[in-house]
Amino acid sequence: MQNFHGVGVSPGRIVGPVRRMPKAVTEPPSGERLDPGISAEAAVAGLKSAAQSVHDGLKARADTAAGDGKAVLEATALMARDTMLLKQAAKLINAGTSAERAIWEAGASVAEMLHNLGGYMAERATDVLDVRSRIVAELRGVPAPGIPSSESPFILVAEDLAPADTATLDPAKVLALVTSGGGPQSHTAIIARSLGLPAVVAAHGVDEVPDGSEVYVDGAAGFVAVAPSEEQRAAAAAWAETSATLAGFDGNGTTADGHLVPLLANVGGAKDAVAAAGLGAQGVGLFRTEFCFLERDTEPSVDEQAAAYKAVFDAFPGKKVVLRTLDAGADKPLPFLTDATEPNPALGVRGYRTDFTTPGVLERQLSAIxxxxxxxxxxxxxxxxxxxxxxxxxxxxxxxxxxxxKTPGVMVEVPSAALTAAAVLREVGFASLGTNDLTQYAMAADRQLGPLAELNTPWQPAVLRLVQLTVEGSALEGNNKPIGVCGEAAADPALAVVLAGLGVSTLSMTARSLAAVGTVLKTVTLEQAQELARLALSAPGAAEAREWVRAKLPVLEELGL
Amino acid sequence: MPERTATIASRSGLHARPAALFAEAAGEQSVEVTIAMQGDPADDALDAASILSLMTLGAAQGDVVVLRAEGEGAEQALDCLVQVLETDHDAE
Incomplete structure (x- = not known):
């Protein structure tokens, strides 16, 4: 029996068959020549027919898709048989280049041209490269890149998932996500939590498990086993039962001794907000406003923005909704705000800083709010x-x-803001810790990189210390201004207890985690939570902090969290 | 050679969905149709059925473009495509 250990990023125990995400298409060797047995005419015809098949496949998928996904697939399908792309490739084939290499180079040159045009066009460059890979896969007779389609549910195994993959992920078909790369803050982890799918990332070697193998996944322990034992099957069956009991949150976040810690939801739009209210969220701790702006070439009007924000506010009458102003840049570029050519976008003009370079957008957003x-x-x-x-x-x-x-606040994501929290809080009414970026910046570790997964966890004592410093800053400021947490850390029930113990006043998370966090929080007193917080802060490293705290919370094991 | 001018109606210009709809419609015609910005030489005209060419053209709302085609059915093809360009697809 073969076992893999990774980082558990979304709880759940499940048994199912593996479907592997096909490996990325490798580049045809530079200078690869046309096989002398094949005429240039035949090679061009073969390329056109491969391109047509790719077009037809994408078009068929577009026909069954809905909304934005449909429009993207339709445009991508058209690129597959685009004359600009195919004529450039045909020229290269006529000069003696192999068909695979020809389409590869033609795709690169078209993508570069789009990239240089900037803005919306630069974003489409990725689509051209995707089409190129699909055509090469078709010429080679290997599976197309992307999430495999399957009649029956499966456990998706991949090196890592990109945001674009997750858009085409069908939660009715995918039972769990397992990746050999990626970290706890990667897109794979975030998507898994929002869909409530068990997930393990950074499980080195797991992408070699053959298609169809039956595996057991434990998304809390970060464990994957090929050919599950009877015990593991029983654990999966037990999880299916407990997850049903964990489905409810009574809308009252509190410790066992009645210390209130309101549990709020992170939402990205009206649909999320309505779902979160239905799951008992006591308000919204992070309303991401990017949805209104993404995929746009120009800034949405104040009217349009106001209508979109009101739709979210209306889901929580009389309750708190914390809205984050536009957070563009780094992994969320916007053509009219951010510069895609920055050498180091995570340290670049992003978030509030876009107001330095493009003043006006923030003021208009504030008036819409x-x-x-x-x-x-x-x-x-x-x-x-x-x-x-x-x-x-x-x-x-x-x-x-x-x-x-009336109520302005700041996110604490940059360590400098945590270190000077008292001075920062003198200026505003509250602060909310964004633990994903705070971890990335405190540990100087890109959150998307698998090899840095161990650094990139909010269990790092250094990150917990920054949380504590922010809470201490609020006490020093003297007006008891609330400090919330709205990063992924709040969705981890064990870490949520530690954060409450550190003095955080609200926890905001993906709505699906409310029940698990609420259930675990109710099993400890404030004093016990404070004790666990001290324990975690005293640990020499993230792994020990997590292990020590979990050992004191046996309810986690009972519930499979 | 038969030609028509058309004013781009879609708010996002000849980008994204409007460009895809137009390229698809151009590809369905029995004749090859070219597109150029008004005032640009006919030699620089691009294939109207190529979504990538349309993107590089960069036509915005209110810009005037020239469509050209030759051969049997050219007139009807041009009329049909002018209509596609003069519809605001972002309003749908």
Missing amino acids: ARAASESEADVWVMAPMISTAAEAARFASLCAAAGL
Whole structure:
């Protein structure tokens, strides 16, 4: 029996068959020549027919897709048989290049041209490269890249998933996600949690498990076993039962002794907000406003924004909704705001900083928020992402005041903001810790990189210390201003207990985690949570911190969390 | 050679979905149709059925483009495509 150990990023125990994500298509060797036995005419005809098959396949998928996904697939299908691409490739074939190499080079040159045009066109460059890979796969007779399609549910095994893959992931077909790369903060992890799928990342070697093998996945322990034992099958069956009992949250986040820790939801739009309210969320701790802006060449109008924000506010009448202003840049580029050519986008003009280079967008967003807030019954708080200094906090607060917004706040993602929390909090009404970026910046570890998975966890004592410093900063400031957590850390029930013990006042998470976090929080007193927080802070490393805290919370094992 | 001018109606210009709809419609015609910005030489005209060419053209809302085609059915093809360009697909 073969076992794999990785990092568990979304709890759940399940047994099922493996379907592997096909490996990325390898580049045909530079200078590869046309086989002398094949005429250039025949090679061009073969390329056209492969391109047509790719077009037809994508078109068929577009016909069954809906919404934005459909439009993207339709445009991608057209690229597959595009004359600009095929004529360039045919020229190369006529000069003696192999068909695979010819389409590879033609794709590269078209993609580069789009990239140089910038903005929306630069984003489409990726689609051209995707089409190129599909055509090469078709010429080689190997499976097309992307999530495999299957009649029956399966456990998806991949090196890592890209945001584009997750858009085509059908949660009715995929039982669990297992990757050999990626880290705890990778897109794979975030998507798995939002879909409630068990997931293990950074399980080195797991992508060699053959298609169809039956495996057991434990998304809490970070464990994958080929050919599951009877014990493991029983554990999966038990999980199916407990997950049903874990499905409910009573809308009252509290410790066993009645210390209130409201549990809020992270949402990206009205649909999420309605679902979160249905799952008992006590409000919204992070409303990401990017959805209104993504896939846009130009800024949405104030009217359009106000309507979109109001739709979210209306799901939580009388409750708190914390809205984060536009967080573009780094992994979320926007053509009208961010510069795609920055050498180091994570340290670049992103979040609040886009106001330095493109003033006006933030002020218009704030006026749209103020209008939506005045027309709704939600208690609207507004925070800026990527604040580094008290001066930035002060300026953001003055912009909020000018727009008529009463409760300005900041996100604490940059370590400097945690280290100077008292000064930052003097300027605003609250702070919310974004633990994903705070971890990335504290550990200087890119959150998408598999090899850095061990560094990139909010269990790092250094990250917990920054959380503690922020809470201490609030106490020092003297007005008891609330400190929330809205990163993925809040969705980990064991870590949620530690955060409550550190003095965090609210926890905001993907709505599917509310029940698990609420259940575990109710099993400890505030004093026990504080004790666990001290224990985690005293650990020499992230693994020990997690292990020590989990050992003191036997309820986690009982519930399979 | 038969030609028509058309004013781009879609708010996002000849990008994204409007470009895909137009390229698809151009590909369905019995004749080859070219597209160029008004005032550009006919020699620089691009294949109207190529979505990648349309993207590089960069036509925005309100820009005027020239469509050209030759052969049997050219007139009907051009009329049909002018209609596609002069519809605001972003409003649908």
